[in-house]
Amino acid sequence: MGWKSSLIIIENKENFTDENEILNALGKSDYEFDRELTLDECIYPNDKSINIGYFNGNIVISDDYQITTNSLERADKLNLTKEEKNLVELFPTSEIVTVACHSAVNYHGYSVIENGIKKRLKIISSDEPRIEFGERIKEENEIYERSYTKDNKNFWKDDADPEEDFTEDQLMEDFTFGVAKRRIGILLDHSDGDELMEKVIFKKFKSPNQTSEVEELIKTEKKAKWIKYGIIILILIIWQILKRTVFKN
Template identity: 85%
Template sequence: MGWKSSLIIIENKEDFTDESEILKALGKSEYEFDEELTLDECIYTNDKSINIGYYNGNIIISDDYQLTTNSLEIADKLKMTEEENRLVELFPTSEIVTVACHSAVNYHGYSVIENGIKKRLKIISSDEPRIEFGERIKEENEIYDKSYSKGNQNFWKDNDDPEKYFIEDQLMEDFTFGIAKRRLGVLLDHPEGDEIMEQVTFRKYKNPTQTSEVEESIKSNNKAKWIKYGIIILILIVWQILKRTAFKN
C-alpha cells in the first residue's frame, strides 16, 4: 500500500476538546466544520482541510501537509514554527509528535516536542540524505539497533532474502508509524490500527472560501471542456459540408 500522510499528535492531559482554539493555534480560525469521517478517509484528503480526532488520550490532527511541510521539511533545525509555538501555549506540558511520509519518494520525517521544547527532528527521502537534530528517541533506537553500518550509511537485512538489504529511506513505514505509535499505542499500518483508522470519528474543517475557489475552478474547467468539444464538432460539420460540396465538384 502506498502512503501519503501527515499527522500532529498531541498528548491530551486535560481532555481538551475546544476545536475552535486548536484551529486558531494552527492559523486556521476561518475554517468551518464540513463533515464527520474516519482517519482512513482523511489521512490524506488533498483538499487543504484540517481533520481532528481523539484516541488513547491524544488529539490527532491530519493536516494535509499544510503545517508539517514547515515544521519538518523546511524546518530551521530545532526551532519551532509559529503554529508549533501556539500549540505549546495551549498544551505547555504535553508531548507533541509530528509525523509525515510519502511513498513516492520514500520520504519520511518526524519531530518530538516535550514541555515546550523541540527535542528531536529527522527527515530523509530517496532523493535527500538524512537530516537530523537532537537525540534519538527510544522508538528510533529500536529500529536502528537492527541495522548495521557501512561507511556513513545504515543497512537492514531482508529476512526473506539474506542476499538483499534495505536502506534507511526504504523503512519509511517502520519509522513513521513506529514514532506515531509512541503516542497512539498502535501501528497505523498494521491490523492493530484498524480501530483508529476505521472506527474513530474525525471532524473535517475546511476554508469556505477555498471551497468556493475549487468549485469555480471545476466550473471553469468544465466550461473550457465543452467549448473544446463544441469546436471539434463544428470542425467536423464544416468538413462534412466541404466533402459534399467543394470536394464533390
C-alpha cells in the first residue's frame, strides 16, 4: 500500500471537544461541517479539508498537508509556526506530535512539541538529505538501533535478503507510524490500527467557498469549450471581412 497521510495528534488532557476553536487555531475559521466519516476515508482526503477525531486520549487531525507542510517542510528549525503557537495556546501543557508521509517520493517527517516547546524535527525524502533538529526521541532510537552506518548514512538489512539494504527514506512507514504510536498507542499500518482507521468517527470540515476537483474540471472544460467557440467565431468574422474586401477587389 502506498501511504499518503498527514496528521496532527494532540494530547487531550481536558477532554477538549470544541472543533471550532481548533479550526480557528489552524487558521480555518471559515470551514464548516461537511459530514462524518472514518480515518480510512480521510487520511488522505485530497480535498483541502480538515478532519477531526478523538482516540485514546488524543485529538487526531488529518489536515491534507495544509498545516503539516508548514510545521515540517517549511519549518524554521525548532521555532513554532503560527498555527503551532495557536495550538499551544489552546493546549499549553499537551504533547503535540505531527507526522506526514508520501510514498511517491518516500517522504516522511515529524515533529514533537512538549509544554509549548518544539523538541524534535526531522524530514527526509528519496531526493533530499535528512534534515533534523533537536534530540532524537525514543521511538526513533529504537529504529536507528537496528541500522548500521556506511559513508555517513544509515542503512538497514533486509531480513528477507541479507544482500539487500534499506535506506532511511525506504523506512518511511517505520518512522512515520512509529512516531505516531508515541501518542495513539498503535501502529496505523498494522492490524492493531484497524480500530482507529475503520471504527472511530471523524468530522470533516471544508471551506464553503471551495469547489471540488470535479467541479473545477467541469469549469475548465466549459472555459475551454467557450474559447474554442470564440476562436471559430473570430475566424468566421475575419473570413467574412476578407470576402468583402480583399477577394471582392
